Amino acid sequence: MAWKIFLFILLAFVSVAGVAFPIVPVPHTWYEFPLIPGLKENAKIIFFHVPTAWLSVVAFLMSTIYSFRYLKNKNLDDDAKSYAAAQLGIIFTVLATVTGAVWAKFAWGSFWSWDPRQTSIFALLLIYGAWFALRSSIESEEKKATLSAVYSIIAFLTVPFFVFIMPRIMLGLHPGAEEIDPSKGRIVQSSSPVVDFKMNANMQLIFFLSLIGFTILYFWMWQLGYKSILYKDRINKHSIRD
Amino acid sequence: MNTKAYALYKKDFNSELRTRYAVNSLAMFIIVAISVILFSIGNEKISQSLTGGLFWVVIFFSAMSGLSRVFVSEEERGTSLALHLVAAPSTIFSGKLLFNVILVFCMNIIIAFLYSMLFEAFIIRNFSLFAVSFILGNIGLAVASTIIAAIISKAGAKGTLYPVLSFPILLPLILTSVQLTLLANQGAGFGDAKFELAIVFCYDVIILTGSYMLFDFVWKD
Numbered sequence: 227m228a229w230k231i232f233l234f235i236l237l238a239f240v241s242v243a244g245v246a247f248p249i250v251p252v253p254h255t256w257y258e259f260p261l262i263p264g265l266k267e268n269a270k271i272i273f274f275h276v277p278t279a280w281l282s283v284v285a286f287l288m289s290t291i292y293s294f295r296y297l298k299n300k301n302l303d304d305d306a307k308s309y310a311a312a313q314l315g316i317i318f319t320v321l322a323t324v325t326g327a328v329w330a331k332f333a334w335g336s337f338w339s340w341d342p343r344q345t346s347i348f349a350l351l352l353i354y355g356a357w358f359a360l361r362s363s364i365e366s367e368e369k370k371a372t373l374s375a376v377y378s379i380i381a382f383l384t385v386p387f388f389v390f391i392m393p394r395i396m397l398g399l400h401p402g403a404e405e406i407d408p409s410k411g412r413i414v415q416s417s418s419p420v421v422d423f424k425m426n427a428n429m430q431l432i433f434f435l436s437l438i439g440f441t442i443l444y445f446w447m448w449q450l451g452y453k454s455i456l457y458k459d460r461i462n463k464h465s466i467r468d
Numbered sequence: 469m470n471t472k473a474y475a476l477y478k479k480d481f482n483s484e485l486r487t488r489y490a491v492n493s494l495a496m497f498i499i500v501a502i503s504v505i506l507f508s509i510g511n512e513k514i515s516q517s518l519t520g521g522l523f524w525v526v527i528f529f530s531a532m533s534g535l536s537r538v539f540v541s542e543e544e545r546g547t548s549l550a551l552h553l554v555a556a557p558s559t560i561f562s563g564k565l566l567f568n569v570i571l572v573f574c575m576n577i578i579i580a581f582l583y584s585m586l587f588e589a590f591i592i593r594n595f596s597l598f599a600v601s602f603i604l605g606n607i608g609l610a611v612a613s614t615i616i617a618a619i620i621s622k623a624g625a626k627g628t629l630y631p632v633l634s635f636p637i638l639l640p641l642i643l644t645s646v647q648l649t650l651l652a653n654q655g656a657g658f659g660d661a662k663f664e665l666a667i668v669f670c671y672d673v674i675i676l677t678g679s680y681m682l683f684d685f686v687w688k689d
Contacts, residue, residue, distance in 0.1 A: 356636055369622060380616075384671075
């Protein structure tokens with residue numbers, strides 16, 4: 227129970243801090259964020275957008291790990307865990323996509339611009355959608371678990387391409403992306419305010435607290451999710467037997 | 469194992485010759501898809517990068533209309549149990565993959581030929597680069613669509629599910645191949661395209677290995 231109160235306080239603090247802490251040109255106290263030219267208040271998205279994107283990937287990873295374990299042990303509990311992770315994963319993926327797109331309208335001028343990360347999250351959304359479509363088209367529990375486990379592992383094999391390779395063929399707008407230097411004609415580290423984005427210590431503190439808070443929230447939700455699936459199965463089996 | 473896989477391929481090839489189901493529908497699909505594109509273009513001049521993209525659009529959807537036959541027909545005719553008896557899963561996958569690779573190559577050579585005839589902007593300036601990327605891309609396409617075909621043959625709603633499941637898996641391959649086709653059409657050398665070629669090669673190896681490892685689970689009920 228204590229950790230639930232801790233989580234509540236942590237998330238409440240992060241939400242208030244992320245939205246309400248002022249942005250000033252030269253920060254003096256710990257609750258002031260530095261001004262980033264060209265971004266201003268828009269910079270605060272990092273406290274909420276990045277955790278959702280992070281969790282959408284974590285959920286995908288967990289879904290794949292439990293798929294792998296299902297194929298190894300053929301235990302339907304692992305399938306329930308994988309399913310619960312994917313259910314949360316699609317929610318966080320949609321949240322990351324929507325928050326990112328709305329933010330991009332104000333910061334980059336358009337909702338969608340096929341930046342490598344946007345392409346990757348779009349692919350992730352398609353993978354989740356396909357995975358649920360596959361599951362809903364199979365009747366038998368074991369077959370459903372096996373085929374969806376195989377599909378999620380195959381889909382996971384494409385992740386390195388999106389994470390490491392797409393940012394190199396397409397030019398990006400997210401922090402850390404590269405761009406073509408027009409004067410030299412070579413690919414260099416970009417220097418626009420978003421891409422060159424660096425957090426100072428205050429922002430990093432709130433950012434990592436937010437990341438930790440949302441991750442704990444995710445694991446709590448995941449536990450509730452798979453337990454409810456397991457109980458539902460047990461009740462179904464019970465009612466069939468009687 | 470290899471002779472068995474070849475025998476399996478021969479069986480599929482003969483039954484295809486007898487019914488011409490996949491070939492007929494594929495040929496018609498290619499013609500329909502290309503004519504729809506030609507109608508919508510009309511008298512407009514389209515750019516080179518657009519033709520490269522449209523080339524892969526036609527390839528993707530043609531593949532989706534024909535390549536699932538290898539496994540779906542076994543399930544529909546109820547012959548998959550007999551296959552279980554005669555061969556190991558990896559052998560079956562090899563045979564089916566061989567059939568699909570050959571089908572993909574025939575289909576894509578026809579599409580490439582029609583494209584270079586019908587689209588003025590589609591000119592292959594560096595033919596060897598085009599050929600290498602074409603071969604690597606086709607192998608990746610065939611492998612990924614064969615394993616997805618095996619998955620959907622066990623599921624309901626096979627026809628609609630196939631492109632839905634295949635697209636995210638094929639997306640890295642298609643994006644890179646579009647880039648490579650564009651480079652070949654612009655006449656770029658191998659040096660400019662080595663990164664993209666390496667990506668497609670890695671994709672082929674990864675998907676091939678993954679498919680052979682996972683096919684056992686799909687095939688055994």
